[in-house]
Amino acid sequence: MTLKSFFCLVCSAVLLSGCWDIKEIEDVGIVTGLALDVSEEEQLLMINQYVKPGQIPTQQDSSQQDSPYQNLESTGTTLFEMIRENSLESNRPPNYTHLKSILFSTKLLEKEPLNQLIDLYIRDHEFRRTVPVFITMDPVQKIFNAQPEKELFPSIQIKELSENYHKNNTNPKNLTIGDMSQYISEKKSFIIPGMAMINGNIKSYGAGVISGETSQYIGWIPLEKMEGIRYLHNNVEGGYIYLSEKDITDGPVVLEIKGANSKFDVSLSDGNLSMRVDVEVTTSLGEDWGVDRNVFKTGWEKEIKKAADKDIEDKVDVILQIAQKELKTDFAHLSQWVRIHQPDYWKEHKEEWDEIFTQMDIDVQADVSIKDFGTQNFNME
Structure with missing residues (x-):
């Protein structure tokens, strides 16, 4: 074998070796939704909504034996701490690159300022600045445990509802993590699109107002206004x-x-x-x-x-x-x-x-x- 042939063989082995760092989807903890609230012990409460790949119905088999998602709750004093504590309940570390929505409770934002709560999302490379943000007066578990009729995941249902703003003027336009970060840095007050559970269904419902001075929740705009x-x-x-x-x-x-x-x-x-x-x-x-x-x-x-x-x-x-x-x-x-x-x-x-x-x-x-x-x-x- 000539030196030239040997070099070509080595290059082929390297270039055609496939995805050396590939991970099976069952081994990745894909998180589609994140919800934040206050626990009964007055600590931070975080819910990660995980995809259960084996429970997603296919075109060949549309029957659904179990819920296609799993909600894992954590409590603590910092978000980073709670994310790492997920490893105590699951061998799949949370992956936020496919995050579809973030839901805050009014109870939490009355207690904690948003500029502190979103610090992790702005720093971490997995959190995209285009992820839409929502707020609810209900406990976040109530919405994240829903069984949507048109979507498999409550976190995706929330996002889809928010995209109807061009059809109905009672829906506010989407607010993203990036938008929110800019308003906070400029000390501007702003609104976060609201969600609520009504008659067992997730619905767009008004908006929460965040103060530019304190970065905290100060009031609600009802749907009819x-x-x-x-x-x-x-x-x-x-x-x-x-x-x-x-x-x-x-x-x-x-x-x-x-x-x-x-x-x-x-x-x-x-x-x-x-x-x-x-x-x-x-x-x-x-x-x-x-x-x-x-x-x-x-x-x-x-x-x-x-x-x-x-x-x-x-x-x-x-x-x-x-x-x-x-x-x-x-x-x-x-x-x-x-x-x-x-x-x-x-x-x-x-x-x-x-x-x-x-x-x-x-x-x-x-x-x-x-x-x-x-x-x-x-x-x-």
Whole structure:
């Protein structure tokens, strides 16, 4: 054998040896969900939701004999300590590279600040900054022990529900570990999408508010009041406006939202800030219960438009009332518009923003346009 042939043989042995460090999936502790709460002993409680590969049904055998996941609970004083203690219960060390969701309890975030709780997630290379974060007023065990109907794992069900924000304006947009870390570093208040167990099912349910000053939970925005925050965050992509017979004559209607855009203008007069919020919403007539309504008559939509304008203005005003008067913190992030429109004022007063925010006059004006009749698409312009 020549030297050249020997060299080629050695190279082939090295390059074609396969994955020398491969691990079988049964030997890897794949964690799809992580939940944090307070234990009965007032310690940290952590739940890792592990995949049980042997219990995942296949296309050939869709029968499910046992739960496809296993929840392992640990208690302690630090997250790192609890993660390592998993080795006392399982020979599969937790692997977080496939983590789908992180769930916090309000009870924990009333006690411990988030900037301390997420320190490990920011440092450890296994935790991706794109993992979405959620909050619940229920004990986290209640949600993580659920048996979802459409997903195999509660932790994945939570994530999937949060992706419906473009269909329903009561769902807040996703918040990731990276987003949360940025808000905390900037000392901004923010909201975390909420989850709850209702009639045995996991459901999106409002949002929890985190203080920029303390990084702790300070209040809850109920589901029925969530729409206003979406307009203030300017991330409305769909949803609907329901107007009842109390709002308009000739019966209820549903307007399907096709698009929306909020514009913010900040004025400064005699040292006092004021803000105007213009919300422009484009809709189509999605459902009409008004059997006597003549949609071919000029001006038929005026009453509906007026009621829709007021509906949106009222919903935004509700959120502003919660932010300015109840919680006294700017979780709607209106400070960014002050920084853009009045940069000199912002530089001078940014340290006292929350106090200024509670006194600022904010005028909300909505402008709803009805462009067509849905799939019939009779152009009204």
